[in-house]
Amino acid sequence: MAHYELTTPVSEAQIRQLRINDTVTLQSALFGIRDATQIHMFDRGRRTRFDLSGHAVIHTAPNVRKVEKSAAHPAGYAPICIGTTTSDRMERFTRPLMTQYGVRIIIGKGGLREDSLAAFEELGGVYLAIVGGTAALETTWIEKIEDVDLDDLNPESLWKFRIRNFGPLLVAMDSHGGSLYSSVKQDTQARRSQVLAGLGVKA
């Protein structure tokens, strides 16, 4: 269990060194992405002008305030509360994010499934777990909203955040076939019959 400080964009080699249960703190840029963003990008043929190659995306739709554009708020938005949503709904977008845009890090909560794990292994990617529902804390790791694209989908726009000391995040799915969610799932399924027997349920 090692801790890594990574500055985005990252290389494949930097991702391949990460193993489940390691922790990571991110610096530099982070892109916010969500259901509608990805439905429009991958089902409706829209493209983003952002270069996501080697970058990290986080499953989010933030609370923001519209403000005058300034150095502090270059996109015309001030962050209010930025947190992380359940990743599972966006499972089928992992692979196209990686093959079409070169994304290497997905940050989310609750985990992704087998196809994402396979994509991480084939293409060199990683899933970093953040603690869901701790958005007040997460917001303190975000310096500003640097840019925004596909903003007609607001709040599910494609957001570019400037981050500082974003983490620690837990490596929950790595590029070597390791997934904490798979092992917890196996373990919990194995306990099911014992728990039901304890409740007096006849098999």
Added chain:
Amino acid sequence: MRVDLKTVEETAKELYIRALKVLPPDIKSGVAQLAAHETVPTARDVLATMVTNIRVAEETNNLLCQDTGVPIYNVVIGSGVEVDGHALKQAIRTGCERATREHPLRSSVVHPLTRKNDHTSCGIEVPVIHIDFTDRPDTLSIEMVPKGSGSENNSFLKMAIPAEGIDAIKTFVIDCVLAAGGKTCPPTIVGVGLGGTSDLCVALAKRAATRALGTRCSDPEGAKLEEQLSAAVNQLGIGPQGLGGDSTAFAVHIELAATHITMNPIAVNMQCHSARRAKATFTPAGVSYGF
């Protein structure tokens, strides 16, 4: 007692913002209790982060979670209260809209087919407003629950049959908690509705999921089952955020209603660890806020 509708509007606005920022004391101590008993190191770290977040939200006067949820208002009207019911619902709706625009808050509410967001947290039939009555004199209370989608997306109904008995209830609850895994932002309050019709059963599950920790089902058989299931779900090993551990749920809560001789309905609705709610009580002395 006559209720001033302008005050209701202000209160509906204030309640939405309060609910999003300040966690009720029973939930705070619930997190602390789980943290004290958790044996898995990763799970302990996760719970510690949740405790930190509660503090940061209070210190920075910020929302606990970015999910502003689907706004739900539960109104209970006491005896001797004079209020125009239709205008009351309108005042709550306006207060909800104003909270969204004036704070501002992320509007998480869209049309189910067009997916259009009016950026008001309101839409057809939303905010959800439930109205009930009590014999308590000269009191009107409004509870506000911003129901987050991570947990709401894991809602289940099974129309079991009498021959499947209580075993069906126990098995269904365990299987729902397993199916939800880490997606509900555990530790959760697992709300279970038993009996009634299908719609009442689901409503009971929601009522159970949003009940304060430490409260018990008013039916003794229901209370007994709550206790058994609360211990059982925490033996599954799902843990906080589904990353493994002892702390899968704060508790299992049950609400029940009579049902048909041929029916055995079971509903499950979960509330995430950020189990937010706020309450305002109107009396002749004025409005007071609590949980």
